[in-house]
Amino acid sequence: MITDGKFGKYGGIFVPELLMPALEELEKAFLKYKDDKKFNEELDYYLREFAGRPTTLYYAKNLSEKLGCKIYLKREDMLHTGAHKINNTLGQGLLAKYMGKKRIIAETGAGQHGIATAVIGSLLDLPVDVYMGAEDVERQKLNVFRMELSGARVLPVENGSKTLKDAINDAFRDWVATVDTTYYLIGSTMGPHPYPTMVKHFQSIIGRETKKEILQKEGKLPDTVIACVGGGSNSMGIFSGFLDDEEVELIGVEGGGDGVETDRTGATLCKGTEGVLHGSFSFILQNYDGQISEAHSVSAGLDYPGVGPEHAYLKVTGRAKYDAITNKEALEGFEMLSKYEGIIPALESSHAVAYAVKYAKIPENKGKTIVINLSGRGDKDMFLVAREMGVEV
């Protein structure tokens, strides 16, 4: 390895020996192409023409007036496939192509990353296999169908809890056996080095655009940036634009599930402890011995017992603050944005919205300029939300 992939003491490369050469090869390719003119021109082209970048920084007038703050929404929900995930899959998909890989594998929870990977498979003419927990396959049939329409093969995972973490386990197992020809496209700022660094790199476009846009609209930096944190890619993407601007408060919002104090939570940074999972050293939800717990959140994208290592670093250094929003609060945020702004957010992003509402109500935060990263749209969550609201659709 050329670099160690550490954020303070977090991160690193905790993988079986079989994968080390593949990670070395990947790091080398990433470091080479990330500054390559042709690669970046091609990536910019696809981000613009295929994904729909740049996304707007939308002033949420009604919500702002109601809350007595200036609320801006970074509209990643407007991207092709409905979320920020495509920024990363385009970047890594292109990298796979440049590396001469013949096949892409990915893991997915709710299916958003799976879909974003499936479509770039079509775009770049690379076969895609998506590992998805059998339970998630059942819960997200529509997304399975979308992936299959784009030519991807969805492989249900029957092991363990049959959810995202088991899908990751099986994707790793596949990769261990097929490293020569296969590219593993991880969907978040997690996993072994170089993934956390690489995914952040491809998502940092969110932060760069946001900074430019807010300066145009407000003539100054925002007071606060709020984003939801599952594995941590949309938050890392937007935070990256402001890490050096100490005056900008960065807040990551985790899936609190039934509440951080309960066993049914996905709030890894708020409740977890240090440990090693899926290739890196970070915070995880685990028992005394180090057996990994199951996470719980109404939002599948936040339903993961680990978190990207750089977030662990930002937490302990105090550069970013992390809090949790419960399922119930998230649903309130979901309804509120839909009602006041006509924008239906993904349940993941609804956590950030709900937190912003809470935050704006604190007297000392009155009048602040707040950017919420609206990482995805809520189409995928319609059935679930309807059920939670007791509505039959």
Add this chain to the structure above:
Amino acid sequence: MSPREIEVESYDEMFQRVKNKKEGAFIPFIVAGDPDFETSLEIVKAYVGNGADGLEIGFAFSDPVADGPTVQSADLRALNSGITTQKGFEFIRKIREFTSIPIGLLVYYNLIYQMGVDEFYKTAKESGVNAILAADLPPEEAQDAVVASEKYGVQQIFMVAQTTSNERLEKISKMCNGFLYVVAVMGVTGARKDLKISTVELVERVKTHSDLPIVVGFGISKPEHVQNVINSGADGAIVASAILDLITENLQDKEVMLDKISSFCHELKTATIKQ
């Protein structure tokens, strides 16, 4: 029991012992506590009674990415039967009451980290463990583990695979102690029908770059695999999934399970005799 009271054969002594008999080492694997603590112990007795030269003991982990479905199921059975890291070490101490052959621990690093690296190695030594291999700990991240292994005299084992370059192989070989664990196949643990020619080539390649004894694992599931591996120059063979399958298939009848395991181990050991 204090460390001094345990008579433990070293890997060096064991490899020399089998070499003198013109054999390779037969090293069966089990997950401590699979399917339950007592049965697991009886299975180890069956191993020892049927020719095991060393033992590879796994500590169950909820998310074993280097293992296939067979070992993962075994891990889950063990966890469901209530195994913990402390009980895992108690399991080793029980084994030490009836055998002195070398014991290697196969774990995932999070279990070591949560107990505390120093404490884990100390407890391992006191329990009678010879060596520790963490499946997800490459040399790059192994500094703390290596320090603790030297402090307590527990040998640190590393894996090498077909994807490992010669340069890397030599680096790993220098850090490794006791034996080099050669991963036979491209993939995770699990029984396989064929053992590829590439395994034999890999053993030969490893031998030119390392002086350590070589033990081959992953995918070795038949007596002829063992024979091939030993004849290609390896010092030993680890058999895991193929034995664990016998546990899985015979959970309803413990006696049948133990009988089948015993005769299978006997066959596997016989296959280590050099030809």
